[in-house]
Amino acid sequence: AQTVTQSQPEMSVQEAETVTLSCTYDTSESDYYLFWYKQPPSRQMILVIRQEAYKQQNATENRFSVNFQKAAKSFSLKISDSQLGDAAMYFCAYRNLPYFGNEKLTFGTGTRLTIIP
């Protein structure tokens, strides 16, 4: 079974600074998807960014980017120019390149990010 580990329960960063959230995963598969979801106090789970394992290029979405190290099974999220609205729980998630019966999304335990004004 696949597992996702987020070793930083809490992180904080000064507004406008850059912060990196860590995620490692364990799998025997070669093709899969990785995601970062954000959960603000409103409780809504919001997709931040996704990465396909077969793509070598790291995904970016505006101020959000990932450092995907496939051999190390590492998938960190970098937030540049942190804003107060970035304060939330961040979850790393894994999904096999789906074949029938194996499409579930497995989550890490989350990292609570605090933005210091």
Place this chain on the structure above:
Amino acid sequence: DAGVIQSPRHEVTEMGQEVTLRCKPISGHDYLFWYRQTMMRGLELLIYFNNNVPIDDSGMPEDRFSAKMPNASFSTLKIQPSEPRDSAVYFCASSHDRNTEAFFGQGTRLTVV
């Protein structure tokens, strides 16, 4: 599209009562997932459906839990009888196909007293 819609947003019930949580996935999405979130166990997949058919229910805690998807636009998660340890936030999510991300509803916070 309005996104994944869950109801109710909050539910408080007494131990032993039946609880039904509802979900309307995004139109056109083939997959529907039910997750439970607790402080102790994080986000756990309970069950998921593909084209209204349950595919994997191995995460359903016990026989008190059941889920149905009678059509492509509606699913329910029922707990009967409910217990205090069932208190959690229950999320419904849907995805268009097996290669796309899941979109989540706002969750139902269930409190069993």
